[in-house]
Amino acid sequence: MKRPPAWPIHAALCVVSFFMLLPFYWVLKTSLTGENIFAYPPSLLPVAPHPFFYVDVWYYIPFVRYFLNSVIVSAMVVAANVILNAMAAYALTRGFRGRKLVILLLLSCMMIPFQTTLIPAYLLTGKLGILNTYLGLALPMFSTIVCIFVFKASFDAVPRSLVDAARIDGLAEWRIIWKIMLPLSTSAVATNVILSFIWSWNNFLWPLVVTRDPLLQTLPLGLARFLSYHENTTGALYAFCILVLAPGILLFLLAQKEFIRGLTSGATKG
């Protein structure tokens, strides 16, 4: 296919980027100036920006501790997601009785609002004896339905011929997943990693309920400190939000490259 001229694409993308970045710009700006955003007229450029609200954040909450907790929990979640979802998705690409039922079940499960499962989920976690543990924090997110379907869509696109060939070579199923499916679905893997990381990283209500031990609190729970009713913590609040945001963006940047490989190169062979 012949390539269209680049400039209209740039133009369109610049407009999009502008609208996407506008609110974000204000978060960033406020984190550097701490100004009262309800002043009028709004100052479009940061006035006397300084990094000290980030220093405040560092001292308002046990930042390192919370950060490490978040890292540990998210690492568990990401690993579990890639493995469990890949397995489940692979199963769904195979014909077996009850498959449609499982799919419909998953799709509907996906949409039970977490708020209403809070109490029973807590009781069950207690029964498992993993309240106040990293496992207890991570377990509910060990598999996420969206990501299962991301994998499924990607696996469905892998030519059957490849799989059958592998079978005839007597390759074990788990190795088919590992050696054929995943390498041909790097973009799906990247999506899994990014999304499950972000969900577990920003998860708020569950850690709030399941951890009584302050040493186990995750980063988002630090939020409470910045919504004070007495102090004016505006600057620190937004600095905090930026700090919570950063790792997700970093991961996205790192995983970016996977979105241009994937099956596009793989499908032709095999």
Place this chain on the structure above:
Amino acid sequence: MDHAAAGPALRAPARPGARAGAKRRREAALAWLLLAPALAVFLLYRIIPLGWNAILSLQEWSPFKPAVWVGLDHYREMLTEDPTFWEALANTLWFTASAPVGIAIALGIALLVNTDVRGRDVYRTFVFISYPLMTVAVGIIWRWMLDERVGLFNYALRSVGLIEQPIPFLQSFELALPSVIVANIWQIVGFYMIILLTGLQTIPRNLYEAAAIDGASARQQFFRITLPLLRPSLFLCFVIGVMSSFTSFDLVYVMTNGGPGHSSELLVTYLYKAGFEMTRFDYAAALTVVQFALLVALTWIGNKASGGDAGAVERG
């Protein structure tokens, strides 16, 4: 969980000459084995809790009181004497109806950033950046941008002279819900984008090459190849859209808290209020059950619409 253990047992299916019935059984066994861990998680944190709600919805219960059976009383109250429920339901459906808009936008963006235009990675990041941002920040910032007197939008519109009177986005009954929806789309569009990007990667280049050789225009290629093959991802986005309309609690809570009146109340915010603020978990449970039934219906429709089987496109 542990493939190595499963491995040897699973050799069989491919062995030539295995009897069809046995083969199918092994296939099924294998499938369930692979599904087991994921399903276990959902059983624990979705299905059992849902059952808990189902039972609770037939009782009179609060954390401080033992349960008493009241049959369908809560459902009767909900359907016959609770206008708020109907308002919240309508709003939720409006919210759901807005999903395609966001998806369309995201699709456009995804197609653009999937070309090999320079600086593509930067654009992608810009579009995605809103998604991982904490909802509290999103809510507060949008509250301010849409504010009647000091908000950025009104400021901009007034300074370019587009409007005389400022628009009270969040203070008016007509605009509160749309405002929340816009903010929601703003936040979720990056999410849609990467789902669609992943989908686009599953479309083999050679198809386009072939089509190009047959002299198909870019438009035709889009409608003949991209769209059909992207169906699974589009369906997934639709499901996500529905989901977000039934679960995006934080955004509404921060931006409007369901007001003014109940004009931006969603089922999820309403049942949170019912449960944790009015300590009526039993009633909240009934709401949950109704909402769940609704969702199953919606998903089922969407599923059918996308050609069944979660929009999966069988090939090979």
Place this chain on the structure above:
Amino acid sequence: MKTPRPWLAAALAVLALALAAGPAAAQKKLSFLTWNISDQKDLFDLWIAEFRKLRPDVEVEWLDKKGPEWPAFYQTQVVAGTPPDIINTQGGLWLEYAAAGGLADLTPYLKKDADVRARFNADYLANWTYDGKNYMLPFYVNKTLLFYNKTMFKEAGLAGPPKSFDELVQYAQKMSKGDKSGFLTMNFDWLYWPLFKMNGVELLTPDLKKAAFNTPQAVKVVEALAKATQGGGINKIAWTGRWVEPNGAFAAGNVGMLHAHSPAFFFVRGQAPWINPDTLGAVNAPGGWATPNSHGLGISKGSKNPDIAWEFLKMVTSDKWTLEFSNRRKVLTGNVKSDTATIAAMRKDDPLAAQVLQTQLEQTDKLTGNWRIAVDSRVKEAFYPELQNALLGRKTAKEALDEAERKVNRALARQ
């Protein structure tokens, strides 16, 4: 391979002993759940250390959750059978729990320790009585008052704060022009109710069984407020905002009057360099009516050792610690001695804050918006959205109040 054996055995024995000893030596545990006050960590550490001296056998765990999630956390813990022993609730939340039998009745303790009862401002203490029983002690107290922007008052040629509801509305309209508006009020937890009370409107009948607010007078009030809101005299944020927006708007200097409780002062001052005794006034609202939004300390019914919990309460409400608390957080604690001392001390180094806090000790007999009904939050939920409908012009005052009356009565009937 032989020699290690005895070591191993010894090690195992020690381990076994440790395990056996573990539970035996286990301490009594007290947990203390506060409401979005994590900034006072240092103070609470001091309290815990001090209590450790009084009761070496007890260890205290401190938990803090912020507003919206506090109930979710507490109620989950209650269901799980591990409720925090001591809880700090805000506004009327405690009513639900008290009525449902979730809180321990403190009346007997207060009888036993008359000195504890004597510490407190009787009006504030009475705030936590539900059908004759006292369920909570004051932790830190506040009620609504009227802040006004003296500069804007001067510009509008207004001498002093309004003396009546009509003046309030009229002043508000006088000051509103362009981006400036005249009046803002907090709208959560009945904080706006003084506006009705100062017009003699009652929400409920004296027996708290039925709605009593649907009167011609109330219609007049709502119409006046709605008119002022449409005319821009009252900033719409007053009816849609939460905490950040109204305070932010007032801090920005665009609003003439702010009807809020005392914490607003410190928040606003943090954002408003313009604030000093010549530019900000703080007085009781017309008629002296105010809605308390105080924080109380109660004991969960499910607590394993309520008596120890009471000891802890006694300690933290003592003159010594309330004074320390007041100094650190610039709040009043309902403890008469400390509060007077705090304000006296403040007079010289922070006169404006002192003036604000002073209003909190005046006319404490004129508290409203704190009805002792089990379904407080449901009534709130039944009433306020309808009020919004009227104030923001979706319904006429009469329609809205009729509908509100129906809903409120239904909520009351369900209890």
Place this chain on the structure above:
Amino acid sequence: MLRRILLSRFVLVPGAIVAVAVVWSLYAALHAHGVVTGTVVGPDGAPIAGATVMLIELNFTTNQERARTTTGADGRFRFDNNRSHYIQVRAEKPDVGRSPQRQVRLYFAAQDVEVREPLRLEAADAPRS
């Protein structure tokens, strides 16, 4: 294989970040003696000896004095017990006047810092911040 993983950007980038963090905290550890120094000058810009300098910390919502010292013959002052990351300093001398309150924000708690711009005493009833 292992080598490839170790050299992948998923290891290198976080590694680099951690390294920077470590270096920074080392630096902080070595420069956190809580020493605050500076100069007090009169309205004419000449150093003022014997002026009282107050180190003020924002305690929650209101300022509280943490320490005070007096300037030497060269108008220099020195605190060495600052523990905070956000302080304010003010100087005054009975017959000369007082300086406006100066905010000093530090990159880490107890950072050793020289208050650049000297504290300039002004004739009394200068606006308090």
